[in-house]
Every structure is written in structure tokens, then in C-alpha cells.
Amino acid sequence: RKEVEQDPGPFNVPEGATVAFNCTYSNSASQSFFWYRQDCRKEPKLLMSVYSSGNEDGRFTAQLNRASQYISLLIRDSKLSDSATYLCVVTSREYGNKLVFGAGTILRVKS
Amino acid sequence: DTAVSQTPKYLVTQMGNDKSIKCEQNLGHDTMYWYKQDSKKFLKIMFSYNNKELIINETVPNRFSPKSPDKAHLNLHINSLELGDSAVYFCASRSQDHSNQPQHFGDGTRLSIL
Numbered sequence: 553r554k555e556v557e558q559d560p561g562p563f564n565v566p567e568g569a570t571v572a573f574n575c576t577y578s579n580s581a582s583q584s585f586f587w588y589r590q591d592c593r594k595e596p597k598l599l600m601s602v603y604s605s606g607n608e609d610g611r612f613t614a615q616l617n618r619a620s621q622y623i624s625l626l627i628r629d630s631k632l633s634d635s636a637t638y639l640c641v642v643t644s645r646e647y648g649n650k651l652v653f654g655a656g657t658i659l660r661v662k663s
Numbered sequence: 664d665t666a667v668s669q670t671p672k673y674l675v676t677q678m679g680n681d682k683s684i685k686c687e688q689n690l691g692h693d694t695m696y697w698y699k700q701d702s703k704k705f706l707k708i709m710f711s712y713n714n715k716e717l718i719i720n721e722t723v724p725n726r727f728s729p730k731s732p733d734k735a736h737l738n739l740h741i742n743s744l745e746l747g748d749s750a751v752y753f754c755a756s757r758s759q760d761h762s763n764q765p766q767h768f769g770d771g772t773r774l775s776i777l
Contacts, residue, residue: 596753
């Protein structure tokens with residue numbers, strides 16, 4: 553089983569749609585969680601950290617469910633510029649705090 | 664001001680050659696990383712250094728040798744390049760003291776082996 557698993561997509565949605573991605577992780581000792589965004593042929597960039605109580609940043613909402621070991625990302629009112637690959641990232645002190653990346657979920661927002 | 668900078672951005676070379684990629688960060692971070700992202704887009708950690716000391720060494724051929732002259736630099740030397748080494752190599756850094764801190768990535772080095 554992969555340490556971090558994501559549905560690769562692609563998710564094809566119209567502008568203005570709401571879309572949600574899930575990510576599951578295998579290590580119950582994982583401590584920190586992030587969503588990164590990667591545009592084609594560019595470096596990954598932090599989108600948002602994921603906190604235990606859930607957190608929101610504008611149109612983006614992240615949730616963490618430790619019991620079920622999954623993380624979610626909700627994007628409301630999708631824009632064309634949201635088209636990218638979204639990477640779920642998990643760290644664990646057990647593994648030297650290294651970041652473990654999921655393979656990414658591709659989002660395509662179309663007009 | 665570039666936080667994490669890698670050079671070169673593009674590297675095209677022949678099989679069997681030896682090449683180096685350089686990385687520098689001006690964020691004052693203690694920890695630096697090298698990642699490989701292949702054609703399947705999966706981002707995989709190769710090495711991690713904390714204050715010039717190797718702390719993570721994933722299963723990487725010993726043709727790959729990282730070198731950290733100081734905590735702001737982490738270079739990657741690759742001997743006897745093979746076709747399978749073609750990928751994008753990303754350098755990243757993070758403040759090790761805080762596991763809830765994200766990593767900052769360089770722009771990537773696109774390595775193509777002919």
C-alpha cells in the first residue's frame with residue numbers, strides 16, 4: 553500500500569463548479585499535512601496546510617480526519633486558473649519529518 | 664529575491680557523462696532536499712540534509728552523490744548518466760525544527776539524457 557494515495561483524475565469541471573479531492577495516508581503517526589499545487593512543468597507550491605480542526609482560505613477548504621486517515625480539499629467556484637495537479641503531502645517524525653507526496657490529482661476547469 | 668535557486672534549469676547531455684546540479688537557499692533553513700519527478704509525475708525524495716549532515720537517503724543508485732558545503736547549499740553530482748535518469752530534479756528546503764512547516768521548492772532542473 554502506498555504511503556499517500558490520491559485519485560489521479562483528471563477531474564474535468566466547468567467554471568463555477570465545486571470540486572472535492574480526497575487523499576488517504578497509511579501511517580497513523582503522521583503529524584503534518586499539506587496540499588500543494590503543481591502547474592505543468594513548474595515546481596510544487598504550497599496551497600495550504602491542513603489543521604486538525606479544518607481550515608479555510610478563500611475558496612479552498614481543507615479537512616483532516618485522523619480516525620479514518622484521510623485529508624480532503626474542497627474548491628468552491630472553480631476558476632480556469634485552478635487547473636493544476638494537486639498534491640497531498642504528509643510528514644511523520646518517525647521518518648525524520650520527510651514529506652511524503654501523493655501522486656497528485658489533476659484538475660481541469662473548463663469554460 | 665529567489666528563495667531556493669537551482670542551476671542549471673535545463674541540462675541536456677549524453678549517456679555516460681558526469682554532471683552536477685547546484686542548489687542554494689537564502690531562507691536560513693536547516694534542511695535541504697533533492698527530489699526526482701519522472702515522466703509519470705510522481706515526486707520522490709532522494710536525499711535530505713540537515714545542517715550539512717545526511718539524514719535521509721532513499722534507495723538511490725550510488726551514482727548520485729549529494730554534497731552540502733554549508734547549510735545553504737546542497738549540490739547533486741551524477742556519475743555515468745543513464746537514460747532512466749531523465750527527469751525533473753527539484754531542490755527544496757525547510758526549517759527542520761518545525762515539522763508543521765512546508766517545504767519551499769526551487770524551479771527544477773530538467774535533465775534529458777540522449
